[in-house]
Amino acid sequence: MTIGPSRLRIEQPVEWIAKRIAEAKKAAPVSEAVASLLEKQLSGPLRDSALRRSELADLAEKLISASAPSKSEGKS
Amino acid sequence: VRIKAIRLAWFRGAGDPVTLTTEGKSMGIYGANGAGKSTFVDSVEYGIRDGKINHLISEYSGRNQEKAVRNTHTPANRGTELSIAFQDDSELNIKIEENGSHTRSGADGIKLQEWDYRRTVLRQDEVAEFVRSRKGEKYSALLPLFGLHDLEIAAENLRQVSKEIVRQSNVDHNRGALGLIEAKRRQAFGRDSVESIEAAVADLHKKYCPGTATTVGHERCVEVQTALHNRIRALTSDNQRHLALRAVAELDVPSVVKAIRDANARLADSVEPLIAEKLAVLQSADALAGQLETEDELRCPACGRPIAVNQFKAHLNSEQTRLSEIISFFDGRRRAIGTLVDALKSLKTNLAKTDLVEWRTESAKTVLKSHFDWLEKCDAESYRQTLHEDDLSAIELHAPPVIGAADEASRNMPPSVADLAKDQATADAAKTVFESQVLAAEIKRIEDIIAFVTSLEMGVRAEIRERAHAVITEISTEISAMWKALHPGEPIENVRLYQSKDDKAIDIALRFYGTEQDSPRLTLSEGYRNSLGLCIFLALAKREAGTDRPLILDDVVVSLDRNHRGMIVGLLETQFTDRQILLFTHDRDWYAELRHQLDPRRWNFKSLLPYETPELGIRWSSRTTSFDDARAHLKDRPDSAGNDARKIMDVELALIGEELQIKLPYRRGERNDLRIWSEFLNRLRADGKKCLQKMSGNDFPVYAAGLALLDDADRLLVSWGNRSSHSKDVERNEAVKLIDACEKALSVFICQGCKKPVWFADAGGAEWVQCRCGELRWRYGKA
Numbered sequence: 001m002t003i004g005p006s007r008l009r010i011e012q013p014v015e016w017i018a019k020r021i022a023e024a025k026k027a028a029p030v031s032e033a034v035a036s037l038l039e040k041q042l043s044g045p046l047r048d049s050a051l052r053r054s055e056l057a058d059l060a061e062k063l064i065s066a067s068a069p070s071k072s073e074g075k076s
Numbered sequence: 077v078r079i080k081a082i083r084l085a086w087f088r089g090a091g092d093p094v095t096l097t098t099e100g101k102s103m104g105i106y107g108a109n110g111a112g113k114s115t116f117v118d119s120v121e122y123g124i125r126d127g128k129i130n131h132l133i134s135e136y137s138g139r140n141q142e143k144a145v146r147n148t149h150t151p152a153n154r155g156t157e158l159s160i161a162f163q164d165d166s167e168l169n170i171k172i173e174e175n176g177s178h179t180r181s182g183a184d185g186i187k188l189q190e191w192d193y194r195r196t197v198l199r200q201d202e203v204a205e206f207v208r209s210r211k212g213e214k215y216s217a218l219l220p221l222f223g224l225h226d227l228e229i230a231a232e233n234l235r236q237v238s239k240e241i242v243r244q245s246n247v248d249h250n251r252g253a254l255g256l257i258e259a260k261r262r263q264a265f266g267r268d269s270v271e272s273i274e275a276a277v278a279d280l281h282k283k284y285c286p287g288t289a290t291t292v293g294h295e296r297c298v299e300v301q302t303a304l305h306n307r308i309r310a311l312t313s314d315n316q317r318h319l320a321l322r323a324v325a326e327l328d329v330p331s332v333v334k335a336i337r338d339a340n341a342r343l344a345d346s347v348e349p350l351i352a353e354k355l356a357v358l359q360s361a362d363a364l365a366g367q368l369e370t371e372d373e374l375r376c377p378a379c380g381r382p383i384a385v386n387q388f389k390a391h392l393n394s395e396q397t398r399l400s401e402i403i404s405f406f407d408g409r410r411r412a413i414g415t416l417v418d419a420l421k422s423l424k425t426n427l428a429k430t431d432l433v434e435w436r437t438e439s440a441k442t443v444l445k446s447h448f449d450w451l452e453k454c455d456a457e458s459y460r461q462t463l464h465e466d467d468l469s470a471i472e473l474h475a476p477p478v479i480g481a482a483d484e485a486s487r488n489m490p491p492s493v494a495d496l497a498k499d500q501a502t503a504d505a506a507k508t509v510f511e512s513q514v515l516a517a518e519i520k521r522i523e524d525i526i527a528f529v530t531s532l533e534m535g536v537r538a539e540i541r542e543r544a545h546a547v548i549t550e551i552s553t554e555i556s557a558m559w560k561a562l563h564p565g566e567p568i569e570n571v572r573l574y575q576s577k578d579d580k581a582i583d584i585a586l587r588f589y590g591t592e593q594d595s596p597r598l599t600l601s602e603g604y605r606n607s608l609g610l611c612i613f614l615a616l617a618k619r620e621a622g623t624d625r626p627l628i629l630d631d632v633v634v635s636l637d638r639n640h641r642g643m644i645v646g647l648l649e650t651q652f653t654d655r656q657i658l659l660f661t662h663d664r665d666w667y668a669e670l671r672h673q674l675d676p677r678r679w680n681f682k683s684l685l686p687y688e689t690p691e692l693g694i695r696w697s698s699r700t701t702s703f704d705d706a707r708a709h710l711k712d713r714p715d716s717a718g719n720d721a722r723k724i725m726d727v728e729l730a731l732i733g734e735e736l737q738i739k740l741p742y743r744r745g746e747r748n749d750l751r752i753w754s755e756f757l758n759r760l761r762a763d764g765k766k767c768l769q770k771m772s773g774n775d776f777p778v779y780a781a782g783l784a785l786l787d788d789a790d791r792l793l794v795s796w797g798n799r800s801s802h803s804k805d806v807e808r809n810e811a812v813k814l815i816d817a818c819e820k821a822l823s824v825f826i827c828q829g830c831k832k833p834v835w836f837a838d839a840g841g842a843e844w845v846q847c848r849c850g851e852l853r854w855r856y857g858k859a
Binding site: 019020024025029046047050051056057061064 | 226227229230232233234236237240241243244245521522524525526527528529531532535536538539
């Protein structure tokens, strides 16, 4: 009888995050700053534990701020 | 991690301290029903679950299960304790108080509380639990094996971030404000495009601001408004009064009141049933999960109506659409109220203008006085918070007559002034449209972030699905292989886990006589389901993070036939060589087989005495065989005792015969498998005269004393053993002698020196086997 390997370690390379970010970009155009911020968050804090209310508020504020057009963009 | 010993005192069935000592080996433990096997399993569960044993949870067991965990006859001066010693010499000690509270100490490095009970212990009543469980429960059971907990957290965090962005950005309110502006735009410009509006503004700009080079629409509006304001200020007071009256006359309060009433009516139609449905949601949601598995029809948790399971998804979608419509009615009502408040405020502002003082004074002498008085007192802004039908009636009663009078009074306005009024209205409306574009862009920006975060959440969930699928595929391979090992050549095959369309649902599929089945519950017998449950438990246990932890199997082969029980031994030997297994069974025949088939270098065997009283508690037998079961009947039913002894000999002698390769004439059909003790014993006695030898000095004479013991057993079994089974006419003393003789006969094949059986090792050639020390030996094939 042959039975497959018993210990499969699940690899979690960062590439999967980049891939999912790229897919999300196709679904909704956002600034590079927003995408980059979420990519970093998804590699760490977002996966560690459920965010507290203040942390959620902070992240939301950063995302809104990162999506705002720069002053130079506004003038152009 | 290996368990070295489990020591119990007044815990469950245990009385004075009783210890299961494993020496770090796997253990086969036999005990008749109620002997106390499960008490040892309970103690491990108690340790893992920090003071809880699931099968004891009931309204009768007490807050801390104190009524069930402590021995009911614990003497006043004794305490309930359990300790589990591990191979690293650490020891977990748990002391349980009378009220069931407990303290634990030691074995911190083992982290017993982090062990996954479901992948450590399998009990008889839990064998088919996974097979029986609902799809969602299967998913939950497997979730820890996926190693995807962090992604689940990430997905939920992203969902919460989306909600927080909505809250912080005020996007819902902004959408409402934009809706109001859109309504005004339609009123002023119909379906005109922004380009048309820009062209109209350009014309006005050319007309009122000739020579200026402004090109941006919004700035042009500001310049036009300034120019118009200057021109209006230069008008005669009569014409200024005309313009102010015109501004009042343009207000359309009745249609706004009608819009609010329409929205109210739509909401009344929708909200009342919604509340009734909400009650139904609460009642039916609880039962929903269970019904999904077993019913063709269920009651929708959103509306409470009965609906076929396969239409449920579509039904849910339509319910969501309906609820969205109701929400849009609320939005529409809110917008209409906003328009009304703006109109009333505009009305009051215009009436307060100095240009209209004279008109108002004159009009107040007529029936309009009460209307002016009402408008004076009216707090328009408060209607945003509450607006009842009484308020609407009052507005309808008082505002239109004033607006109508203003319209009447402004009819004599000169055309040039009328043009100014019209152009001013156009510039005002256009300016609002241009400003709304900024608001629309802001809303779009926030919606894009939300869409991005939501899409990312979906992406993480897709990642979870894909990875879970990979793990499920691998576990399926294990299950399928184990199933094949237990059921070789049987027409139930391709047993596997699969993910349902729902994200968090897993079920088991198989091929039954060539037909694909979505669930084992459709076709498999109870025995097969249990066998499948065992395969799944073992496959999952193999994947458990701490794969060197012990496995505890408590009476898990009850519903399996002899053939499949035999296969399990092979499976444990090949697949779990490195794991410690504690195997509890009340099946005497299987226990005998285990003792013969499992590698004695890795396995020890112990047998429990039948349970007598709570005071005596759990006791070990000094023997590995199960004759103590027979002895338990001596007092009241000596015939049963003799019968048990005979049945034990049926199995034990067959196994010894197999080990020593004795030859028996073939019998046709089932009779070949249904041989009894006498055939084996006769052959062993005959062969033993040439093959069984015991060392004496440097010689190996035939073990005559041993053969004499076989003869004794044969004699007593023929007379009293058979009488026990057939006529039931056996005295206690006779049964005692019979059991002793049987036990001694079996001991002939065990070396009294090294305690190992005569077939323990090869003895320097293919023909001979011997015990470990070489004192006892048997020669194959020389009968």
